[in-house]
Amino acid sequence: MVSNTALRDAREVVAEVVDPELPMLTLDDLGVVRGVETDGDAVTVTITPTYSGCPALEAMRDDLRARLRAAGYRRVEVRTVLSPPWSTDWITPQGRRKLAEHGIAPPDRVGPRRAGPVPLALAPPPTSVVRCPRCGSPATEEVSRFGPTSCTALRRCTACREPFEHMKEL
Amino acid sequence: MNTDHDATNAYQSLVETLGHDDPRWAFGTGVEDVQAEITSPVPDGVDPADLAAYCLMLGDDALICSHRLTEWVTNAPELEEEVALANIALDLLGQARVLLARAGHVEGEGRDEDALAYLRTEPEFRNIALAEVPDDRDFGRAIARLLVFSTWRLALLQRLHGSRDPVVAAVAGKGVKEVAYHRDHAAQWTLRLGDGTAESHRRMQAALEAVWPYVEELYRSTEIERRLAAAGVAVDPAEVRAEVDAVLDEVLTRATLTRPTVPPAGLLGGRGGRDGTHTEYLGHVLAELQSLARQHPGARW
Numbered sequence: 001m002v003s004n005t006a007l008r009d010a011r012e013v014v015a016e017v018v019d020p021e022l023p024m025l026t027l028d029d030l031g032v033v034r035g036v037e038t039d040g041d042a043v044t045v046t047i048t049p050t051y052s053g054c055p056a057l058e059a060m061r062d063d064l065r066a067r068l069r070a071a072g073y074r075r076v077e078v079r080t081v082l083s084p085p086w087s088t089d090w091i092t093p094q095g096r097r098k099l100a101e102h103g104i105a106p107p108d109r110v111g112p113r114r115a116g117p118v119p120l121a122l123a124p125p126p127t128s129v130v131r132c133p134r135c136g137s138p139a140t141e142e143v144s145r146f147g148p149t150s151c152t153a154l155r156r157c158t159a160c161r162e163p164f165e166h167m168k169e170l
Numbered sequence: 171m172n173t174d175h176d177a178t179n180a181y182q183s184l185v186e187t188l189g190h191d192d193p194r195w196a197f198g199t200g201v202e203d204v205q206a207e208i209t210s211p212v213p214d215g216v217d218p219a220d221l222a223a224y225c226l227m228l229g230d231d232a233l234i235c236s237h238r239l240t241e242w243v244t245n246a247p248e249l250e251e252e253v254a255l256a257n258i259a260l261d262l263l264g265q266a267r268v269l270l271a272r273a274g275h276v277e278g279e280g281r282d283e284d285a286l287a288y289l290r291t292e293p294e295f296r297n298i299a300l301a302e303v304p305d306d307r308d309f310g311r312a313i314a315r316l317l318v319f320s321t322w323r324l325a326l327l328q329r330l331h332g333s334r335d336p337v338v339a340a341v342a343g344k345g346v347k348e349v350a351y352h353r354d355h356a357a358q359w360t361l362r363l364g365d366g367t368a369e370s371h372r373r374m375q376a377a378l379e380a381v382w383p384y385v386e387e388l389y390r391s392t393e394i395e396r397r398l399a400a401a402g403v404a405v406d407p408a409e410v411r412a413e414v415d416a417v418l419d420e421v422l423t424r425a426t427l428t429r430p431t432v433p434p435a436g437l438l439g440g441r442g443g444r445d446g447t448h449t450e451y452l453g454h455v456l457a458e459l460q461s462l463a464r465q466h467p468g469a470r471w
Contacts (some may be wrong), residue, residue, distance in 0.1 A: 046206065052344055053264025081206040081338035082268065085347070118324060118350040120417055122357055122424060144250035145355055146257045154250070170347050 010043045011036045013071045020059040021149045024102045027060060031090025034081055041073035043068055048086045050170070051150040088151075088170045100133045104152065105140075105166040130166050132157035140164075208271050214332040215402050220394050221335060221397070222277040222345045223296065224404050226286070227444055228326075228338070229269030229397075230297035233287060233417060234452070235319055236262035236457050238305065247309055255312070261348040265341050272337040288463035292453055293446040299435060300384040302443070302452045310363060310370075310377030317356035318381060319426035321417045322388045324349045325410035336401040357421045364425025371426065378422075379430045388414070 014036050015028045027047065028032050034046040045064050049057045061078045068076045090108035091099075096106035108128055129138045137159035144154040152165040212218045224282075239259035246252035270283040281289075300319055305311035327349055330342035365372040389411045391399075397402030422429055441447035 010325075049264070049344075051261055051264065052268070052341070052348060053260035053262070055260070079206045082344055083207065083336065085340070085344040106302035113346075117328065117413060118346065120357060120420060121354040122361060122421070144254065145351075145358075146250070148253070150257055150260060168351075 008071045029095030043073045044077045107167045107169045135160040210336045222273045225269045225273035227296040229266045232262040233266035234297045236302040243467035298443040310373045312379040313359045313372040318351035328404040364427040383435035
């Protein structure tokens, strides 16, 4: 029996859990942790999904449960909330730095959604500059609007010729 | 912090949960018990049966369209496009799961998202025909369907963001960003194909002609939708026609394509997909979608 005083702070345990698809990012870096509440050896963690169908959510949930149990919490509940919807704006500055260090161009800032119909984009927006995470050149082009995970697109740098992933703005 | 170490642990702990009390997802291990919003009370003055039916409509549209998109996995013209269609399907599947879970909760008969997806029969599905008709491995038709479906769904979701039902509002708030990306993807392909070679133009136009008979149904509203629209929960699809038309016209004009003038597919005895009357194609979709769940009830791994 683990006494309550020996329990590690649940917030600390949660902060160490990483995104299985972007393992350089902790859930804190990603901005998906909505709350951690403890009551003795019970803990409730609330997270929000990135994309509606993101399969990483199930993995995060399992991982949170396993880590918190290993830390001595006997009753662990992981809840998800959809609202307000996650945005890439919630990725922390540290998270953005880590993405770039691992060769993934971080998303641009999105800002709050404007009222009215979403304007149709018949071509990539000319104003958005995605810098190559390897050489820093702004001369990059989109190869595919969808990458290996829901949250990334594929790009190529026309200066250093390297392909790279770009985390899409959401 | 050593990220390599943590990366290993993320997968390690998944393995560790196996064989304990957390069965990996199979059937009947869905999201309901942990989704905070799904168990919210039905808004005041709303008939729970209406709300459940409406969640099925929106959820079935997404589920069946998602299934049609996944048929392109291993069949797409290029790898990047296969990944794109699979990702779009995944977003729609995620929307469907939450909506079906909400329908099951509100209905109160103990059916979860899996029971609703895998154990209903054709007449119990509430999706529009556009979601279920085959594209016969014709990429132009897949794009034509996606263009129309996502333009229409986006117009609905934008309005549903303000729904009095917290689950419908939450799915819509999240879905708007996703579906806008799907629509832009389909629109960019429509441009490439329509304003491409003579052959790609001919085939994209033929694809539009094949899909267009199913467009009229998108604006047909049922009693349930009208009642819920009046209660601030739903949107009457008749309201979005002008907006959807304007977007489609813009894309088709830029793509040098012509808006088809083919007659609508029509209803059967006044009943359409929203009433559970479907084309012959839904049965084939369900046969593939449901066979595993029906042959192995309650399977876990």
